[in-house]
Amino acid sequence: MSQIGAPRGRTCSRSPRSRTLRSVATLTSAVLAVTVLAGCSSDEADEARAAAQDNAPAARDKVADGGTLRWAVDALPSTLNTFQADADGTTSRIAGAVLPSLYTIDERGRPQRNPDYLESAQVAETEPKQVVLYKLNQQAVWSDGREIGAADFVAQWRALSGRDTAYWTARNSGYERIEKIERGKNDLEVRVTFSKPYADWQSLFTPLYPKQVMGSPNSFNDGARTTLKATAGPFLLKAIDRKNGDVTLARNPRWWGQPAKLDSVVLKAVARADRADALAAGTLDLAEIDRSTAERISLALRDARAGRNGAQAALAHGPGASITPSKALKSWALAHGSDEEKAEEVQAAREKNQKAIAAYATAQDTLAKYVVRKSLEPAYTQLSLNGESGPLADERVRRAVARAINRRELAESVLKPLGLPADPPGSHLALAGQAAYADSSDALGSQDTAEARALLADAGWVPGGAVRKPVEAGTKAGSEAEKKAAEKKAGEKAGATADEKEKAGEDGARTEGAKKDGTNTEGADKEGAKKDAAKDAAATDAKKQAEDTASDEGLYIVGDDKPGGQQAAPAIGAAGPENGTDILAPAAAAARQSAALLARAEALDTGTGAHAAQTVARTDKGVAGAYAPRGTAAPVTAPEANKALGKDGKALSLRFVLPSGPGSEALRAVGDRIVRMLDAVGIRTEVTKVSDDSFFKDHVASGDYDLALYSWPASAFPATDARPIFAKPEPASDGSLLVEQNYSRVGTDRIDQLFDQAAGTLDEEEARELVRQADARIWAAAGSIPLYQRPQLVAAKADLVNAGAWGLGGPRYQDIGFKKKETSKGAERTP
Numbered sequence: 122m123s124q125i126g127a128p129r130g131r132t133c134s135r136s137p138r139s140r141t142l143r144s145v146a147t148l149t150s151a152v153l154a155v156t157v158l159a160g161c162s163s164d165e166a167d168e169a170r171a172a173a174q175d176n177a178p179a180a181r182d183k184v185a186d187g188g189t190l191r192w193a194v195d196a197l198p199s200t201l202n203t204f205q206a207d208a209d210g211t212t213s214r215i216a217g218a219v220l221p222s223l224y225t226i227d228e229r230g231r232p233q234r235n236p237d238y239l240e241s242a243q244v245a246e247t248e249p250k251q252v253v254l255y256k257l258n259q260q261a262v263w264s265d266g267r268e269i270g271a272a273d274f275v276a277q278w279r280a281l282s283g284r285d286t287a288y289w290t291a292r293n294s295g296y297e298r299i300e301k302i303e304r305g306k307n308d309l310e311v312r313v314t315f316s317k318p319y320a321d322w323q324s325l326f327t328p329l330y331p332k333q334v335m336g337s338p339n340s341f342n343d344g345a346r347t348t349l350k351a352t353a354g355p356f357l358l359k360a361i362d363r364k365n366g367d368v369t370l371a372r373n374p375r376w377w378g379q380p381a382k383l384d385s386v387v388l389k390a391v392a393r394a395d396r397a398d399a400l401a402a403g404t405l406d407l408a409e410i411d412r413s414t415a416e417r418i419s420l421a422l423r424d425a426r427a428g429r430n431g432a433q434a435a436l437a438h439g440p441g442a443s444i445t446p447s448k449a450l451k452s453w454a455l456a457h458g459s460d461e462e463k464a465e466e467v468q469a470a471r472e473k474n475q476k477a478i479a480a481y482a483t484a485q486d487t488l489a490k491y492v493v494r495k496s497l498e499p500a501y502t503q504l505s506l507n508g509e510s511g512p513l514a515d516e517r518v519r520r521a522v523a524r525a526i527n528r529r530e531l532a533e534s535v536l537k538p539l540g541l542p543a544d545p546p547g548s549h550l551a552l553a554g555q556a557a558y559a560d561s562s563d564a565l566g567s568q569d570t571a572e573a574r575a576l577l578a579d580a581g582w583v584p585g586g587a588v589r590k591p592v593e594a595g596t597k598a599g600s601e602a603e604k605k606a607a608e609k610k611a612g613e614k615a616g617a618t619a620d621e622k623e624k625a626g627e628d629g630a631r632t633e634g635a636k637k638d639g640t641n642t643e644g645a646d647k648e649g650a651k652k653d654a655a656k657d658a659a660a661t662d663a664k665k666q667a668e669d670t671a672s673d674e675g676l677y678i679v680g681d682d683k684p685g686g687q688q689a690a691p692a693i694g695a696a697g698p699e700n701g702t703d704i705l706a707p708a709a710a711a712a713r714q715s716a717a718l719l720a721r722a723e724a725l726d727t728g729t730g731a732h733a734a735q736t737v738a739r740t741d742k743g744v745a746g747a748y749a750p751r752g753t754a755a756p757v758t759a760p761e762a763n764k765a766l767g768k769d770g771k772a773l774s775l776r777f778v779l780p781s782g783p784g785s786e787a788l789r790a791v792g793d794r795i796v797r798m799l800d801a802v803g804i805r806t807e808v809t810k811v812s813d814d815s816f817f818k819d820h821v822a823s824g825d826y827d828l829a830l831y832s833w834p835a836s837a838f839p840a841t842d843a844r845p846i847f848a849k850p851e852p853a854s855d856g857s858l859l860v861e862q863n864y865s866r867v868g869t870d871r872i873d874q875l876f877d878q879a880a881g882t883l884d885e886e887e888a889r890e891l892v893r894q895a896d897a898r899i900w901a902a903a904g905s906i907p908l909y910q911r912p913q914l915v916a917a918k919a920d921l922v923n924a925g926a927w928g929l930g931g932p933r934y935q936d937i938g939f940k941k942k943e944t945s946k947g948a949e950r951t952p
Contacts, residue, residue, distance in 0.1 A: 171229050171554025172497035172542050172910070176925035176932075177917070184382045184922055184938040193391040193399065193408035197366055201358070202345040203328060204281060206291045211368070211388060218370050218386065218934045219352040220328035221261070221269065230499060230555040230929030232323045232837045237261070237378040238269070240309075244322075247883060250300065251318050255311040260377035263331050263351040271304045271311045274326060276335035278302055278313075287338035294841045295325050318881045320888045321838040329353075355381040355935035366390035382938030393784060396916075400491060401484035406918045407925075410493070411784060412539070415914045421488035432482040491916045494925030495539060498913040500834040501546045504795065504906040507827050509858065509866035512582070512773055519903040520565065521576035522775075522828075525802045527568040531791055532909035539912050546907040549847075550839040550896045553910075554929060556885075557839055559893045564900040573802040577766060577773070584803070587767025766803035774805040775827040778820045781810035788830055791908070795828075821864050832911055835929070839892050840879035847899060849873050867904040 198211040223239055224232040234242055238261050246252035261269045280288045281296040300316040315322070333350040334340055344350070349358055355378065356370040368388040372381045391399050397414040399405050410418075424434040455467040504526060512518045528545035536543040546552060547560025566572065577583075766773040779785070779792045789810075796806050806828065811820060820826045836842035845861040849868025853859050860866050872895050879891035899905065913926045923936040 171552065171929050174228050174926065174928045174930060175494040175496050175915075176927055177494065177922045179922035179940065181379065181382070181936060183941060184936070185941045186382055186938075187384050188382075188939050190383050190386045190921070190924075190937060191404065191406045192386060192388050193396055193405050194368075194388045195390070195393070197361065197363060197368060197390050200346040201349055202330070202334070202341065204290050204292060205342075205346070206289070208291065211390075214388065215358065215368065215370070216328040217354075217931065218356040219349065219354040219358050219373075220330065221353050222327045223255075223325075223329060224323045224327055225933075226837055226929065226931050228554075228928060228930040230552060230835060230837055238329075242323075244883060245312075247318070251315040251322075251883065253313045253315075253322050254305060255313070256305075257309045257311065258377070259309055261353065262375060262377065263353045264357055264373065264375055265351045266375070267331075267351070268308060269329070269353060270308050271302060273329060273332045273335070274311050274313065275302045276332035277326060277330055280335040280341050285338070287342075289338075289342050294844070295319055295321060299325075318883050320880050320882055320885070321841040324838040324841060355379075356386060359385070376935075379935050381935040386934070386937075400916055401487050403487045403490075405916075406921055408916050410914050410916045412787060412912075412914065414916065415493045415495075415539075418488050418491050418493050418916055421485045422492070424485060425489040430482070430486060432478070434482065434485045490919060492919050494915045494917055495541060496913045496926035496928035497536075497541060497552075498911040499552065499929045500832045501552065501907045501910045502791075502830060502832045503549075504908055505821070505829050505831065505865055506904060506906075507824055507829070507865060508904060509824055511827060512580075512775065513827055515580050516902065517576045517580040518582070518773075521573040521580070521802065522799065522804065523565055523903040523906050524567075524569050524573040524576065525798050525804065526795060526906060526908075527798060528906070528908055531794055534794060535787065535791065535909050536912060539914070541912055543909070546910055548893075548896050549899050549905055549907060550836075550843050550892050552835045552929065555835065555837070557889045557892045559896070561893060561897040561900050564897040565903055568798075570802055577803065581768045582766040582773045582803070583768070584766060587765055587770065587772035765805055772805060773803065774807055775799075777806045777808045777828040778816065778826040779808060779810050779830065780813045780816040782813035785813065792830060795830075824860075824864070824866060840876055840888060844873075844876045844880070847872055847876065847895070865904045867902060869898065869902070872898050 192214075194211040194214065196209065196211060198209060198215065199207040200212060201215060202208060203212050203216050221238045222235055223242065225235050227233050236258070238258055240256040240258055242253065242255045244251060245254040255274075257269055263269060278296055278299050279285065281290055281293040282299065283290070283293045283297050298315050298317055298319045300314045302314070303312050304310065305312050313322075313325075330345070331349075331351040331353075334345045340350075347361070352358060352373070355373055355376050357373045359369040359371040361368050366389060370386040370388070372384055389399075389405065391405065391408065393409075393411060396405070396408050396410055397417060400408060400410075400414070400418070420438070421434070424430075456464050458464050504522075506513045506519050506522060508514050508516075508519060513522070529543070532545045533543040544553070545562075547562045548558055551558040777792060777796065779789050781789075792808065796808065799806055809826075816829075817831065821829050821831060833846065846863055847868060848861045848863055849870060849872070850858040850860045850863055850866050858866055875891050875895035875898070879888045879895070882888050882891070913928065915926045917925050918939070920940045922938060922940055924932065
């Protein structure tokens with residue numbers, strides 16, 4: 122996803138921790154006794170297996186020495202510093218190959234000590250304070266010959282601790298907990314003392330930069346953007362060619378571990394939309410692709426197995442497929458006929474068609490040299506519901522939306538055609554196979570149309586409600602309404618002012634009302650004051666009606682649902698793996714967005730008013746009059762309106778924002794399915810398609826939506842990385858909400874407490890249980906509805922091994938290479 126500009130509206134960040142984004146979706150409040158609901162066994166993560174990797178594993182002795190790998194990336198990196206705001210997936214890929222990673226992530230999404238850098242790492246002391254002792258590999262050196270040591274740890278801690286604001290950091294979670302770092306018994310030992318316990322200490326110092334980069338603000342902020350003064354990986358950074366869009370990594374001659382099999386890796390900037398052509402031209406060896414490209418490669422492989430060459434394939438299903446014998450004869454006759462003008466036209470068309478057939482034939486012959494490797498990406502697509510205001514501020518409406526959605530049907534529509542596991546995710550905070558994974562979706566419940574309708578009715582949304590005028594509440598409220606109407610009719614400005622003061626007084630008299638798991642219900646009470654029984658209704662009935670009415674105020678910050686369905690291809694966005702907008706998906710891209718929001722927080726007041734006016738204008742236009750739930754300007758008849766749900770003369774209609782880019786067809790197909798599911802329970806949607814560039818920054822981040830589909834990456838450290846995504850929004854002095862990365866604008870104190878407790882315990886099982894409890898509460902609040910784990914499709918040369926779809930894990934760069942010639946016969950050709 123491209124860097125987020127200053128988002129309009131109420132999106133702000135409030136602390137350094139908000140810059141860490143390695144994880145999952147949004148959070149909410151809980152209504153149920155979710156402590157019981159979270160009671161899952163510790164073996165559940167093992168029972169729910171991760172999707173298998175598909176990377177053509179091969180022993181190193183079967184891999185040829187030498188060669189160059191041409192690997193597609195979305196764009197050249199703006200910076201080589203992964204801790205800066207505009208770091209992206211290419212930044213992370215380069216760092217993984219050239220910098221130390223003290224811990225790597227295995228195929229089950231779990232951290233593992235990297236023996237190339239660490240002989241051991243353990244919590245040596247817990248009292249009076251936590252002390253972690255690192256014992257470094259004695260052969261580990263930087264490319265300039267200097268040993269990796271305590272000085273590098275100290276420099277990185279000081280740069281990322283948040284204490285020196287001269288460092289423009291994008292994330293620092295965990296580093297702020299460090300009290301001191303010192304040399305151990307010798308130069309190979311590093312002692313890190315924490316001011317308070319930190320469970321996710323294994324997330325720190327990966328990647329580890331040399332002190333030359335971290336040692337001063339200038340080198341951190343500017344120096345590491347275009348070059349690295351020292352590296353320490355199996356490869357080193359050789360050159361960045363911005364003219365041709367290439368980054369070249371060369372084998373590191375000082376590398377002490379198993380030497381890299383490849384001579385070099387060339388990262389080539391190729392847009393997702395252009396990758397099919399690049400593969401057909403044979404200019405890439407490895408590339409993440411979309412479903413359409415994968416299908417074309419599969420077709421080329423089937424042709425090859427059937428003995429059809431490219432020319433024959435072109436006539437079977439390519440540009441020549443529509444040419445029948447009769448058409449060919451007619452075309453020949455016209456091309457050689459007496460009508461010279463017509464003949465010239467037909468000859469030009471025939472020549473053009475022959476060129477297209479030849480190009481297609483060549484492309485299919487080339488594509489038959491690739492295979493498609495597939496797994497599930499370490500990210501999931503969610504349906505997100507914006508609970509800041511409107512109908513979705515009422516938790517019952519959010520839960521109704523969630524109960525209307527058939528998650529399994531959506532997952533199967535995306536994943537089953539690809540032959541991938543189609544089980545919907547059961548957790549917001551971990552994926553199947555990870556240690557913290559437990560299916561807590563029962564805290565919300567499965568798809569149930571009757572239950573969804575009952576929840577909506579309980580919230581006051583009933584058939585025919587769109588044509589009923591709201592009944593004034595109470596004697597005082599009723600008299601004030603009559604007074605306001607009379608003053609408006611008479612055009613008395615003073616009267617209108619008095620009415621506004623009276624309304625302000627009513628706002629000030631709001632009470633918190635019934636609280637559910639820390640839920641702020643001020644907005645609900647305010648709406649209740651507006652809707653009461655008729656003048657002759659009983660007082661008890663009026664009270665019940667007030668309690669059941671949701672708020673339309675923007676400060677109801679306890680509930681939110683964001684739609685998150687995704688396509689069979691990568692995440693949303695212009696540069697993201699889902700075609701266009703980074704899923705929020707790669708962790709690095711998400712961190713970039715987080716920091717970009719933070720850096721521009723001071724400018725949020727500029728344009729806020731204009732944005733609010735535009736939002737209101739769009740909303741008013743979308744729900745014309747009182748009878749048009751789908752946003753049409755034409756009025757409908759009362760019988761038609763009775764079919765839709767409404768309350769107080771207002772139809773229940775939600776604005777569903779989707780990206781409109783050419784690569785988002787699959788995502789929009791998921792959106793269409795969701796629209797039909799919601800329509801079945803009486804929830805109307807106004808689908809708004811926006812450009813990929815503006816989808817996230819102008820709509821999701823700024824809160825200009827009711828429903829949206831986007832993705833979050835998973836994390837091996839959910840207690841740390843999911844915290845800012847689910848942190849309870851807090852009101853700012855200017856009336857806006859400080860939301861960190863909680864774009865659903867929903868949270869509870871209890872969920873925050875569970876995250877803090879999980880991050881602060883050194884008992885691994887206790888930490889996992891606390892994370893599971895937090896997840897159960899997130900489910901119960903129905904703010905974020907995980908739909909499916911994203912598919913990972915990778916095109917690779919058939920003889921390329923130890924590379925492809927890594928699933929929850931990551932590449933081991935020194936093992937990637939091409940099969941030795943004597944073993945390449947019979948290379949698997951099936952995708």
